[in-house]
Structures are given as C-alpha cells and as structure tokens.
Amino acid sequence: MKDYADLLLLLVAVSNLYIVATSRLNSCVRASAIQGAALALLPLVLWTSGFNVQLFHLAVICAGTLAIKAIVIPILVSRAIREANVRREVDPSVSLHSSVLLAGLLMGISFWMSTVLVLPRPAPTMLLVPVAFATLLTGFLVLISRRQAITHVIGYLLIENGVFIFGQTLAREVPFAVELGILLDLLVGIFVMGIAINHISREFDHIDTELLSTLKD
C-alpha cells in the first residue's frame, strides 16, 4: 500500500506544478481541490500500510480534510471568482514559464532539505518530507509572484497543505494538533478570507492586490 501513498504524494507534487503553470484561476482552484482530495486520502492509505492512528482520529482527519480542503473552500473560492468576475491571473511579477522553472528548482531543494533534516523515526514513505517541503515552498512562490487576492488565498492553502503533510508524521502521537490545524483552516479559509474577498471585490470592483497598496511610508 506504500505505493499508493507515494502515488498520492506524486499527485500533490503534480498539482503544485499545475497551479504554478496555469494562469486560469478556475484551473488553479480545481487543482487545489484535487490536491485537497489527495491529502484527505493520504492518512487512510498510510493507515492501511500499518501506520496505526486511532480509528476515531483517522475518521475526523480524513473526513474533515475532504470536506474542507476538497469541497467547501474550492466552492467558496470559485464563487468569489464568479462574483468578482476575474478569470485570469494578469501580469504576474514572475512570468509563468520562469515560475514553473522555479517550482522545479524548489522541488529539487526540497529533496535536498529532506536529506539534511532526517526524521528521527523513519517516515511512513520516503516522499513524505520532500513533498511537504515542496508544497510549502510552492505556496510561498505563489504568494510572492502573483497579484490577485484569490491566488494569494490559493498560495496560503498550499502552505497549509504542506504543513498538513508534515503533520502526518505526528498524526499517531498528537492527532489533536493535526485536527486543530484543519479546524483553523476552515475558519481562516471561509469565515475570514471568503468574507474579506467579498468585501474587497465590492469596495474596489476588482481583487487585484496591486491596488491594495496605498498604505505605505
């Protein structure tokens, strides 16, 4: 079953690249939903390969992740896209081609980092730590190189997903922390960022954060 876990992690890595490569916001959201679904399956697959998490916690983590990362947040973000009437990422500060290259580079760095920081106990699969680092770093790349408020939310989600993958190494010992992470994801994702984006699109008629830069010294 370990192969399936690796397959899921590969799917996560591919969706990272896809999010970086596409300029269409809808495709971004779809890719992050697929990534969310892969993350929801990950604890289950790890469990079947003998990574014993308590059944109750397993159910909470899987169901919670599926509901929030794969369904609720993507629906909310695509609604925001519809209402704000933006389709594409305009004019990213790093061009799409170079950001794909950068994402590939970050992937390489992640593999290198996983050889420097070795888990004290062997990880459930070899790919877990590098993919977690890669997702985290890709999130930062998206956050820095894009200008739309919606892409910023997706970048933030990628960072959260990276942290979540790391959390899997601890799901056995402190499942409570992983669950709290999911819960807070829900609050941030929906109640605040969703609402804030709505306000921004109403006030400014668009959600390009370049125009959200009047406050400075």
Next chain:
Amino acid sequence: MVFAVLVAFPALLGLVALYTRNVRVALTLLLVGAGMHLLATGWLWTIPGGLELSWMFKLDVLGLLFLTLTSILFLAASLYSIPYLMHGTHGEQAAPHRFIPCLLWFLSCMSLVATTQHLALMWAAVEGTTLASAPLVYFYRRKSALEAAWKYLLLCSVGIALALLGTFFLGIAATASSQTHAGLSLSSLMSVAPTMAKPWLKAAFVLALVGYGTKMGLAPMHTWLPDTHSQAPSPVSALLSGALLNCAFLAILRFYQICIASGDAAFARTLLITMGIISIAVACAFMVRQRDYKRLFAYSSIENMGIMAVGVGLGGMAVYGAMFHAVSHSVCKAGLFFVAGNVLREFGTTRVSEVRGLTQRLPVSGVLLTILMLAIGGTPPFGPFWSEFIIFQTAIGSHPWLGIVFVTLLAIAFLGMGGVLLPMLQGSSSSPIQNRKESTLSVVTPLAMACGVLALGVYLPPVLSDLLHRAAGLLGG
C-alpha cells in the same frame, strides 16, 4: 472555575452581544466581561504556586504576568471605547454591533494564550486572536482599513501556519527521545528536551520565531503592523500593541523555554538578539520624519518588541529587564494610542503636518502626550528608562559593541519621535477651533496609564518585582 471566567465567559458574553442591537446593553456586557476578567486575574495573584486544571489550562508566573497586562489594558480600552461607541466618531460608516463581540472574543483568545501550556492549543489561540481582531481593524468601512485588514489577515495567517509547522517540528524532535511520545505540553517537552533531535529543535525554534514573530511585529516580518495600527480604531490599536504583541512574544518564549531545557540555548539567544537589533534599527529608520502619528507609535511598538527580544536573548539580568519592559511598554503604549485617539477625533486626521497647536486645543491630552512621549523614549524617572537601562547595562557588560549599538538606536528613536511630535504640540492651529470639551473617560484612561508608567519608575511594588524576577527565572535570567 477561574479559567472559565477568563476564557469561556468573555466568549459567551461576546455571543450574547452579537445578538444585541442596543449599544448600551452591549457596552454593559463588555464592561462586565472586562471587570470579571480583572477580578479573576487579581484572585490568581493570591495563589502562590500557580494553578493547573487538566491538560488544557496551566498557569505559571510568565502566563500570569502577560494575563495581568492583557486584563488591565482590556479594561482600560473598554472604558475608553465608551465615548467612541456612544457618540460615534468622525462621521465614517462604522459597524459598532460587530465591535463589542469581536473585542470580547479577542480577550478570550488572548487569555487562552496566557493560561495554556499545551503548544497546539496555544497555537490555535494565537490564530484565534487574528480572526477575532481582523474585523476590529476593519471597523471603519473605508478602503484603506480594508487593505490593512487584508494584509493583517494574510501575513499573520501565513506566519501562524509557519508557527504550526514549528510546533510539528518540535513534536518530531521529541520522537527521537522515547518510545512513548511526550505530546505537546510544555512540561513534558521540557523533560525530554535534553534528548531531542537537535536539528529539528533548532528548525522548530526558527519557525516559531519567524511565525509568531510575524504576529509580534519583529522586522522584517513587521510590514502589516504600521498599516493595521494606523487604520484600526485607537482602543483597538492600544490592545493590539499592548496586549497582542506580548501574547505573541509569550508564544516565542515558550519555545525558548524548551531550548533552555535542552541545554543548547546559545543558538536561540543569538537569533533573538539579531532579530531584536534588526527590529529596532528598522523601526528607527521609519520613525525619523514619520508623517503619520499613529504609524509613528506603531513603529515605536516594533522598536520596543525588538528591545524585549534583545533583553531575553542577552540573558542574566537583562531577562528581568525585558519582563519589566513588557509591563512598562504595554502601559505606556496603550496610553499613547488613547491620546492619539483624542487627537484624531479633534483634528480628524492622522497626518502630522495637519495637527498644530495641540496644547491649545486639547490641553490635557497635550500634556499627557508630552509625558508619555518622554516615558516611552526612555527618560528618567519613568518605567521604560529603568527597564532599558538594565538591558543596556547587561549588554555593555557582556558585548560592549552591542550595548553601544543598542543605546545609539534608542537615542535615534527618541529624537525621531520627539522631532515628529513636538511640532504637533506647539504653534497655533489654522483650522477653526471646534471647542469640544474633552470627555472625561477619554482623558482619564490615558491619565491612568501615564500615572502607571510613572509609578513603575518611581516605586516598583515588591509583589510585582518578585513576579518579574520569578518570570525571568523561567527564562534563564
């Protein structure tokens, strides 16, 4: 029971206030929550050994110190908010019915940060403070406030995500030591700290310092802070500056405690000193010739957070100085933001160049501004002078060059601040005098803060100094 009053009760009152349309009723709820909170905190002072209740709540002197600061500032900010909410402000569209519930939830989350020692729960509480205070920043429904709230939300959420990663790393570091895992409570992590995997522990501290440091306003992750503080209503700015930044600092200190327990704190101390000095320097650069007085106070908060980080990083007596500075800075900065609120209401602008003749138009606020400015700048006999002096003394003793850089930067900050604020106080105003009387509550609260900061400098009660010493003792001081 007492923890229920501190954490659950404000949250519950907030929920009730959410469905109250009457501002007076909601204000009563706010004051009841603040008063009860202060009473409960006062009662906790009478228990010498700290208090523990299940795995969730555990209070030590460090927590008690920051809880007390939060409690006192919250009551002051609540009192100061009364005229704000009763009479409205400068004609901008505001949302008072969301204000009070969010304030109460904010209090609840900050109390949880101070009273828990479970690192995952503490992380959730810090995130909760962001969620509860973002609507407070967007109190005035204008574009610039929305921009500030968005930056605040996004930057702090990213910071908090890194802090969660740091918490996970700490858990991973602990898996090296034993077969049965220690969990994420502070005491058990400290007991296994000597056998932790060092690279993971170090990475955890770096992530916590960057993550919670974003929330604390350490440069270079401070960029949200001046925007947020300048756009939020003044009582909220006071709470953000005086209470919230301290809570984020407390979260970093918890990680620092584990580093000390691991016997390898030198690395953490160097990082704290470096980040602290960078913060002070960046703040100084922006304070000189600052054009917006609320931003000026925000940068001053960054400077003071830097001072506290340097103090803890230096170790020895400086840790005591840092704890003392946390107290005196909170009181002083809250007072400054209250006065800034009075100035803003009178002049209707936060631009320094448009405020002239403050001592004529608002005599009491003018005097208070002068006193508080001298206090925060570190002139004797006020509290911040002593705390900064203790840190400086330790610095000069162990790293002379550091002491010289430190004191030079403080001098620049003081002169910068004076250079901006003094023209505001003098001269005569060109705009017509509106002759509004300063309302009692809006003057009494900053006056109380000014008296407090003077009292801290003149006579430090043995109870408080004992608490500060014991808190410093937990941090290797």
